[in-house]
C-alpha cells in the first residue's frame with residue numbers, strides 16, 4: 311500500500327477460505343441416470359441439475375476445481391455478499407446513514423463507487439485512501455455487524471481527512487483518527503469485546519480503543535515500531551477520544 315494515504319484496519323477474527331479436500335465416497339446422481347435411447351428434455355434438465363449439484367459440491371469440498379478456480383468462485387460469493395450488505399446498510403444503518411449525511415455536509419460526499427468491495431489479505435477488514443475512497447475487505451467480515459462497523463470506521467477516517475486535513479505521515483494525526491474511528495464506529499462495543507476475550511470490567515472501552523488504534527498506527531509505513539505507535543496513541547488519546555464529532559456521543 312502506498313504510504314501517506316492509506317489506513318488499514320484489522321478484522322477481529324480473520325476468516326480463512328482454504329479449501330478442504332476430504333475424500334468423497336458417496337455415489338453421484340449420474341449413476342442413476344436413465345439409459346434409454348433418445349436424449350429427452352427431461353434428461354437435459356437432469357443433466358443441468360446434476361451440473362449445478364456438482365458445482366455446489368465442488369465449492370464445498372474443493373474437489374474438481376483448481377485452486378485458482380476455487381478462489382475465483384469464493385471471491386464472487388464474497389463480493390456478492392459484501393455488495394448486498396453494503397446496499398442494505400446504506401439504506402438501513404443509522405450509523406452509516408449519519409456518516410454519509412455528514413460527509414455530504416462537510417463537502418466530501420461519499421459516492422457508491424468510492425465504497426468498493428474487494429479481496430484483501432486475511433489480516434484486514436477495510437482501508438481508506440484519500441485518492442480512491444474506501445475499500446471493504448469482502449473476505450474480512452465475520453458478520454453484517456462487522457461490515458457495518460468497518461464502513462462507519464472508514465467513513466470517520468474520510469470525515470477526518472475532509473474536515474481536519476490530516477497529514478497521514480504524522481503518527482499523531484493518524485493516531486487521532488484511529489482513536490476516533492475505533493471509539494465511534496462500534497468497533498469496541500461490549501459484545502465485540504466479550505467475543506474477543508478482552509473484556510475487563512473497568513475502562514474496557516478505552517483500553518479497546520487504545521489497543522486497536524495502536525495496531526492500526528503500527529501498520530503505517532512511517533511508523534518504526536509498535537512502541538512508537540503506542541506512544542503516538544497515548545500522546546493524543548485524551549483529546550481525540552473525547553472529540554466525538556460529528557456524533558454527539560459514542561455510537
Ligand SMILES: [Zn+2]
Pocket residue numbers: 317318319463467488491526
Ligand atoms: Zn482505521
